[in-house]
Amino acid sequence: xxxxxxxxxxxxxxxxxxxxxxxxxxxxxxxxxxxxxxxxxxxxxxxxxxxxxxxxxxxxxxxxxxxxxxxxxxxxxxxxxxxxxxxxxxxxxxxxxxxxxxxxxxxxxxxxxxxxxxxxxxxxxxxxxxxxxxxxxxxxxxxxxxxxxxxxxxxxxxxxxxxxxxxxxxxxxxxxxxxxxxxxxxxxxxxxxxxxxxxxxxxxxxxxxxxxxxxxxxxxxxxxxx
Amino acid sequence: xxxxxxxxxxxxxxxxxxxxxxxxxxxxxxxxxxxxxxxxxxxxxxxxxxxxxxxxxxxxxxxxxxxxxxxxxxxxxxxxxxxxxxxxxxxxxxxxxxxxxxxxxxxxxxxxxxxxxxxxxxxxxxxxxxxxxxxxxxxxxxxxxxxxxxxxxxxxxxxxxxxxxxxxxxxxxxxxxxxxxxxxxxxxxxxxxxxxxxxxxxxxxxxxxxxxxxxxxxxxxxxxxxxxxxxxxxxxxxxxxxxxxxxxxxxxxxxxxxxxxxxxxxxxxxxxxxxxxxxxxxxxxxxxxxxxxxxxxxxx
Numbered sequence: 001x002x003x004x005x006x007x008x009x010x011x012x013x014x015x016x017x018x019x020x021x022x023x024x025x026x027x028x029x030x031x032x033x034x035x036x037x038x039x040x041x042x043x044x045x046x047x048x049x050x051x052x053x054x055x056x057x058x059x060x061x062x063x064x065x066x067x068x069x070x071x072x073x074x075x076x077x078x079x080x081x082x083x084x085x086x087x088x089x090x091x092x093x094x095x096x097x098x099x100x101x102x103x104x105x106x107x108x109x110x111x112x113x114x115x116x117x118x119x120x121x122x123x124x125x126x127x128x129x130x131x132x133x134x135x136x137x138x139x140x141x142x143x144x145x146x147x148x149x150x151x152x153x154x155x156x157x158x159x160x161x162x163x164x165x166x167x168x169x170x171x172x173x174x175x176x177x178x179x180x181x182x183x184x185x186x187x188x189x190x191x192x193x194x195x196x197x198x199x200x201x202x203x204x205x206x207x208x209x210x211x212x213x214x215x216x217x218x219x220x221x222x223x224x225x226x
Numbered sequence: 227x228x229x230x231x232x233x234x235x236x237x238x239x240x241x242x243x244x245x246x247x248x249x250x251x252x253x254x255x256x257x258x259x260x261x262x263x264x265x266x267x268x269x270x271x272x273x274x275x276x277x278x279x280x281x282x283x284x285x286x287x288x289x290x291x292x293x294x295x296x297x298x299x300x301x302x303x304x305x306x307x308x309x310x311x312x313x314x315x316x317x318x319x320x321x322x323x324x325x326x327x328x329x330x331x332x333x334x335x336x337x338x339x340x341x342x343x344x345x346x347x348x349x350x351x352x353x354x355x356x357x358x359x360x361x362x363x364x365x366x367x368x369x370x371x372x373x374x375x376x377x378x379x380x381x382x383x384x385x386x387x388x389x390x391x392x393x394x395x396x397x398x399x400x401x402x403x404x405x406x407x408x409x410x411x412x413x414x415x416x417x418x419x420x421x422x423x424x425x426x427x428x429x430x431x432x433x434x435x436x437x438x439x440x441x442x443x444x445x446x447x448x449x450x451x452x453x454x455x456x457x458x459x460x461x462x463x464x465x466x467x468x469x470x471x472x473x474x475x476x477x478x479x480x481x482x483x484x485x486x487x488x489x490x491x492x493x494x495x496x497x498x499x500x501x502x503x504x505x506x507x508x509x510x511x512x513x514x515x516x517x518x519x520x521x522x523x524x525x526x
Contacts, residue, residue, distance in 0.1 A: 051435050053526055072439075074526075079437030089432050093240040102238060106438045 001027040001189045007057030009043055017043050019213045030184045032200050033193040035210030041193040045160050049083045050074060079107055082151035084161035088143045090135040096122060096146045097131045103154040121149045141172045152183055159183060161192045165199055173199050238433060239426050241450040246418040253414050254458030254506055261407045262466035262502045268400030269495045275393040279386060287380040288353040305374035306351045312373045316366055318359035325352040408509060415513040419447055423521050434525050444518035448511045455510040459503025
């Protein structure tokens with residue numbers, strides 16, 4: 001699914017923020033990504049969702065070498081990746097339904113299907129009464145669920161979440177993580193960046209641990225006690 | 227209770243609230259107004275030229291003036307008959323007919339008014355000549371002058387050529403004005419689209435990361451620009467129609483019939499004017515698409 005080989009990343013002429021990153025995520029796997037603030041979690045996720053290109057090294061996604069993929073083929077690859085952004089990145093002028101519909105409309109889905117599927121998924125995340133609500137009228141937890149619904153509406157092969165529990169209390173955080181667990185059971189490869197150790201330790205999943213720009217892959221049993 | 231799902235599709239980019247939107251619509255209205263006037267001017271000149279051309283091509287006019295000292299010259303009627311004899315014996319001339327006093331009065335009416343028909347006015351005699359072959363106008367003029375003193379030959383071809391040159395220059399000027407307006411319009415659209423891209427950069431980047439193609443983003447700008455330029459263009463066209471109607475009304479008041487009547491313009495002229503906002507709209511849409519695609523090329 002994802003393979004990084006000796007990947008390095010620097011912004012402009014600055015120092016490398018990620019160094020010699022090598023790992024492989026098999027299809028259908030579930031990983032947490034941890035690390036202190038500034039360790040490079042967001043940068044690594046950006047490399048995974050193709051927002052950045054590595055300064056060096058090899059990134060393989062869905063079996064394709066990203067250095068060789070043509071720019072015109074990138075949108076189709078990106079549509080196979082669902083991303084839950086740290087700040088949700090909802091479009092303020094669009095309703096919850098229209099926000100969730102974005103990936104479907106980009107993929108050219110029929111409008112009747114768009115409305116049907118988005119209504120269904122918003123009900124699934126408990127927002128069936130807020131289809132027409134603007135993000136500004138929703139609470140932080142509700143916005144987060146809209147962001148998650150948008151990330152998974154397209155049934156992505158890879159789901160990436162950047163601190164999805166960062167703005168909610170532990171109760172809602174647990175519910176969100178169980179939501180990701182359900183998606184994982186449906187076959188989606190999941191990577192969740194979080195610094196909420198208490199929540200992470202409740203799940204038996206391997207961990208990608210970033211420390212000073214370097215990555216350590218911890219298996220599930222070790223991850224629990226990391 | 228849950229509200230019914232949205233059926234009306236909002237644009238992914240909130241472009242309608244941009245400050246450049248009103249600017250672009252107003253500017254399009256002004257540009258279409260000016261372009262429509264320039265085009266109408268060119269069409270009027272073209273119509274006028276073709277009317278004069280079809281009426282005067284292949285023709286000559288002989289004018290026989292009343293002479294001040296009529297005692298020493300043949301009467302006007304005799305000189306007219308002499309001129310007709312010369313004309314009818316000249317190779318290349320098909321017909322030569324004398325215009326009645328009424329016809330001459332109507333020709334002079336734009337300058338002299340209704341008094342042109344007054345029989346007390348010393349009116350010249352005019353002979354309308356149609357040719358069916360080449361005529362040596364210099365020799366004919368000389369023969370006419372000797373046969374009928376006071377006769378002058380007016381070769382239409384000379385000033386028709388001047389008229390055609392003038393019309394050609396007017397056409398070029400009008401096309402130049404329309405091209406300049408189009409160029410300014412393209413620059414305005416580029417400015418508006420770049421502003422929109424800068425204002426909504428975070429949204430564009432988000433759509434890009436979610437898998438939107440460049441064409442998908444460009445379509446959002448195209449739809450926005452088409453809506454604005456169509457509304458602005460129709461406003462400009464209505465204003466131009468009002469102005470042209472006013473000019474037509476003023477020209478009708480001259481009783482001169484020198485200018486063509488705008489109300490009786492051929493269908494294709496009306497269609498050409500109506501197409502100005504559509505052309506502006508198409509140009510704006512293409513410019514918006516090109517600008518967005520060029521700008522997004524820099525994204526990874």
